[in-house]
Amino acid sequence: MIAATDIKDEKSLRQWLEEWPKSQGMDEKAARKVAVRIAHRAAMRVFSIAWEWFASEDARKRDLTALPILRSNLISGVASTCPTPEISRAADAAANAAADAAFAAAYAADTAANAADIWKQIVKDAILLEEGRDLSTDLLWAETPPDWFQAGEVVMLEAWRDAPDVWGFWTRWWLGATRGEPLNWDLQTKVALIEDEEWAQGPEHIAGVIGGIEAEFKSGSRSALSKASSFDYEFDPIHYWMKLVGFSGDLARIEEKGQVEAFKDDAATLLDDLQDFIDYAQDAKTNSNSASLTVRAAEKLLSELQKCCEQDTIRVRALIEKGAYLNSFALEADLEAEFGPTLAKMLFDRIDQIKALSQTHLAGALIELAPLKELELAEHDPAFVLEKLKASLSVIREQRDDALIKLSPEGEAAFDSMFEDLVELESAIQVAPTDERKTFLLKRFAEKVGAFGANAGHYIEKAKSGSGVVGSWLDGLIKNFKRWKSLQDILDFFDKLGGGPPPV
Numbered sequence: 432m433i434a435a436t437d438i439k440d441e442k443s444l445r446q447w448l449e450e451w452p453k454s455q456g457m458d459e460k461a462a463r464k465v466a467v468r469i470a471h472r473a474a475m476r477v478f479s480i481a482w483e484w485f486a487s488e489d490a491r492k493r494d495l496t497a498l499p500i501l502r503s504n505l506i507s508g509v510a511s512t513c514p515t516p517e518i519s520r521a522a523d524a525a526a527n528a529a530a531d532a533a534f535a536a537a538y539a540a541d542t543a544a545n546a547a548d549i550w551k552q553i554v555k556d557a558i559l560l561e562e563g564r565d566l567s568t569d570l571l572w573a574e575t576p577p578d579w580f581q582a583g584e585v586v587m588l589e590a591w592r593d594a595p596d597v598w599g600f601w602t603r604w605w606l607g608a609t610r611g612e613p614l615n616w617d618l619q620t621k622v623a624l625i626e627d628e629e630w631a632q633g634p635e636h637i638a639g640v641i642g643g644i645e646a647e648f649k650s651g652s653r654s655a656l657s658k659a660s661s662f663d664y665e666f667d668p669i670h671y672w673m674k675l676v677g678f679s680g681d682l683a684r685i686e687e688k689g690q691v692e693a694f695k696d697d698a699a700t701l702l703d704d705l706q707d708f709i710d711y712a713q714d715a716k717t718n719s720n721s722a723s724l725t726v727r728a729a730e731k732l733l734s735e736l737q738k739c740c741e742q743d744t745i746r747v748r749a750l751i752e753k754g755a756y757l758n759s760f761a762l763e764a765d766l767e768a769e770f771g772p773t774l775a776k777m778l779f780d781r782i783d784q785i786k787a788l789s790q791t792h793l794a795g796a797l798i799e800l801a802p803l804k805e806l807e808l809a810e811h812d813p814a815f816v817l818e819k820l821k822a823s824l825s826v827i828r829e830q831r832d833d834a835l836i837k838l839s840p841e842g843e844a845a846f847d848s849m850f851e852d853l854v855e856l857e858s859a860i861q862v863a864p865t866d867e868r869k870t871f872l873l874k875r876f877a878e879k880v881g882a883f884g885a886n887a888g889h890y891i892e893k894a895k896s897g898s899g900v901v902g903s904w905l906d907g908l909i910k911n912f913k914r915w916k917s918l919q920d921i922l923d924f925f926d927k928l929g930g931g932p933p934p935v
Contacts (some may be wrong), residue, residue, distance in 0.1 A: 464510075476571060478497075482587040485497040506623045515611075565665050588602060603766060652767055658799050662842075664676065709726065728760050756875070766778060806917070807918060816853075820925060846883075880921065881921060888924060
C-alpha cells in the first residue's frame, strides 16, 4: 500500500484513494467522502483563476457565468461532510450543469495555475487525512498561498464586493471555506438543495433565493443558554464519529495574544500542584460526603489538565467549568475539619491558581458559561430529573436514528461522567446535614443539569448537521434547543429526546 507521501500524479492518487480507506476499515460511503474532500479542495484552489475567464468578453458572448461551478464547488464541499442521497443527486445535477462552463474555463485555469503547487497541496491534504484531521476546518493552503492564487483571488473578491447583492453570499462562503471557518452546514445544505430550475435563472435570481434561506436562519437565532456547552464536536472521517474538541474561537483568543506557551506552562504548574493536593487528600479524607465531592471535583479538573498538557488538547470551557465546580464545593465544605488546616490552605492556594489561569488566559469563554449559574431547580425532584437524563443518554448512546452521527468513545465517556456527577450530587442532597447545605447542592445540581443539557443539545445539533439527513424528527428538537431560556425548557427537551424517534 502506498502512503500519502508517495502521491505524485493522478495514477498514484487514485491508488491511494483505493487502498488507504480500505486499510482503515472504511465502508464505501466513508471512502467516497475522502475522495470528494480531496477533489473539492483541489477544485477550490484553481477556481479564482477560472473566474478571470468568466469575466472575459469570450464568456459573455457564450452567456456563461461562474455560477454553475460555484454551485458544484459548494455541493462537493457539503458532500464531503454530509453525503446524503439528496446531496449526491444534487452533486450529479450540478456537475452536469457545470460541465460546459468548466471545459470553457479549463484552458485558462490550467495554463495559469502552477501544477506543482496543486499536487504539493493534494499530498498535504492526504497526509492530514491519514492523521485523522477533518479538512473542512483546515486552511485551503497549508502555507502562504502562491502568488498566482492570491492575484486571482484579489480580482475575484473585488468583483464580488462591487456587486454585494449578487455575490455577497458567495463572498462569505468562499472566505469561510478557504480560511477553515465554513458557514453553517445546515445553511450550506439548504443552498445545495435549491432546485435546478432556480439555478438556471442566473446569479441575480439565485441570490434572492439564498437571501431568503439566510433570513430563515437569522430569525432562528439562539439563546445564551443554548451556547453554554463545554465541548464542541467535530466529525472524524476515519472513524465516522463525532469527537470532542475545544471551541476554536476560545483557543483563538489565546493565540491572538501569543499566550499559548504561557498558558501551557501555567497549566502544567497547576497540574503538578493539584496532583499533590489530591495525593495528600486521598490519605487524609474521612467518609464525609462533602470531602468526597471536593476531591472528586479536583480529580475531574486534574483529568482535563492532563489532556491539555499531555495530549495538547485545550478545551477552554471544560477547564473553566471544572475549576468553577471545585471552587464551589471547596467554599461550602468545612475543609479544615475534613483535611486539617494545612491541606485546606493547600487547596485554596490551588484555587487561586485556577482563578489566575482563567482570568489571565480564558476570560472570554467565561461569558458563554455564565447562563448556567442562573438556573434554578425549583420544584423539580432531582431523582425525577435523573430519570429524564438517563433516557436521553440512552438515545445518544444507542443511535436510534440515521440522522445522528455517533459519538466517539471519549464522547460517550464524557456524557457518562457528567451523569455520574449528577448521581453523586443527588445522593449528597438526600443526606445533606443542613438546609443550607441542601440548598447549595440543589443549586449545583441545576447548573450541572444545564451543562449536561447544553452539551447534549449541541451534540444533537452538530451530529444531525454532519449526517446531512433532511427532514428528521430532530429538526424541531434542535429548533427548540436554540431557544432555551430556563431549566424547564431543558427538561422538555429531555422528554422529547428520551422518547426517541416516532414510530415508523
